[in-house]
Amino acid sequence: MSLKILRQDFDKWMIPVYNPAKFIPVYAKGSIVWDQSGKDYIDFTGGIAVNVLGHAHPLLKKTLEKQASSLWHIGNGYTNEPILRLAKELTNSTFADKVFFCNSGAEANETAMKLARKVAKDRFGKNKINILAFNNAFHGRTFFTVKAGGKSDYSKYFEPLPKEIQHASFNDIKSVAKLINENTCAVIIEPIQGEGGVIPADISFLSKLRELCDKYDALLIFDEVQSGIGRTGWLYAYMYYGVIPDILTSAKALGGGFPIGAVLTKQDLAIMMNVGSHGTTYGGNPLAGAVAGKVLELIKKDKIMEGVSQRHIWIVTHLNEINKNLNIFKEIRGLGLMIGAVLNASFINKADYINKLSAEHGVMVLIAGSNVIRFTPALNISEQEINIGMQRFAKACESFIKIK
Numbered sequence: 001m002s003l004k005i006l007r008q009d010f011d012k013w014m015i016p017v018y019n020p021a022k023f024i025p026v027y028a029k030g031s032i033v034w035d036q037s038g039k040d041y042i043d044f045t046g047g048i049a050v051n052v053l054g055h056a057h058p059l060l061k062k063t064l065e066k067q068a069s070s071l072w073h074i075g076n077g078y079t080n081e082p083i084l085r086l087a088k089e090l091t092n093s094t095f096a097d098k099v100f101f102c103n104s105g106a107e108a109n110e111t112a113m114k115l116a117r118k119v120a121k122d123r124f125g126k127n128k129i130n131i132l133a134f135n136n137a138f139h140g141r142t143f144f145t146v147k148a149g150g151k152s153d154y155s156k157y158f159e160p161l162p163k164e165i166q167h168a169s170f171n172d173i174k175s176v177a178k179l180i181n182e183n184t185c186a187v188i189i190e191p192i193q194g195e196g197g198v199i200p201a202d203i204s205f206l207s208k209l210r211e212l213c214d215k216y217d218a219l220l221i222f223d224e225v226q227s228g229i230g231r232t233g234w235l236y237a238y239m240y241y242g243v244i245p246d247i248l249t250s251a252k253a254l255g256g257g258f259p260i261g262a263v264l265t266k267q268d269l270a271i272m273m274n275v276g277s278h279g280t281t282y283g284g285n286p287l288a289g290a291v292a293g294k295v296l297e298l299i300k301k302d303k304i305m306e307g308v309s310q311r312h313i314w315i316v317t318h319l320n321e322i323n324k325n326l327n328i329f330k331e332i333r334g335l336g337l338m339i340g341a342v343l344n345a346s347f348i349n350k351a352d353y354i355n356k357l358s359a360e361h362g363v364m365v366l367i368a369g370s371n372v373i374r375f376t377p378a379l380n381i382s383e384q385e386i387n388i389g390m391q392r393f394a395k396a397c398e399s400f401i402k403i404k
């Protein structure tokens, strides 16, 4: 007998680290999601920048089913065909020569920082241990990554945390110059801060950051967990910026909804890791490898990245129109399909409330902090889905202005 599930059951049985929406999604296709009552929602969240080809893409489903009928999991005492194909594709398409696979963004960043620590220790001795990160950054929820993130709200409860991590100001090269020195082993940065409010780095800032890293023999880590896999219209945002990192982390959209993370780097750094120096049980499993391989293939074959700037324009045009009528946003910013609408000073801390009203009106959006509404839809969202979703979002904004 199957158990009837209600939203209240979340509060009954789940450790309360989330406060999920009032409805429970049960089915989805493309960029439309249906809840238990059959109500439909246009999905501008893309599962938080994950479902890069929308929900239930028929060819991803086919790939998953095919792999599921041959080999799910085998353990790292053996390698497997899908993950090696994926490694070849990722190294062929990027600056990297070598890849390590894991299961999430946090794990990828944790690995990147461990790699940087080991390289620095082996090459320069025991004092080169500092990691420079940025205020407002987000790198995941492990002890190491949550400390690297620039938000004490996420980390303060769990102290003591790993030390030797400092924070500079994003897009402020002077603040970096003050903190970086010969004891810095790595600088970790999101080329576009996601959770921190959808803030793209300036091109000149990133290239000066690269120069400072070279000057002090610090490895430059780009956290492209959110900005990667076509989201900016480029496979990785570093290609748009023309600044090449030493280590790049990828996750979220890499699996199109199937959990996988990856760390990409150059040969001379990769060889500093030896057998046994790092590992994970599920990382690099054949199911994840097969699905991620298909995601990359489809993004190329269906010219998905070529359509990103058009979709950016459609969404931003709608947001500007809403703003013309309601004067609700101070700024609309972002790159490609990573878009943030920053609320006016008079609506401070109201992002979450607008998010809830949007759901009531049949559209799913994200927030990034308490003042930014964030849009990270599937890269293949249709013009019609955008139009319908934006009409609903406009209604939600109108009702917000009336009630607020």
Ligand SMILES: *Cc1c(COP(=O)(O)O)cnc(C)c1O
Pocket: 103, 104, 105, 106, 107, 109, 138, 139, 140, 141, 190, 194, 195, 223, 224, 225, 226, 227, 251, 252
């Ligand atoms: C989501 C995110 C992470 C963490 O990824 P998880 O898979 O949740 O561990 C790290 N960095 C950035 C930039 C992210 O957006």
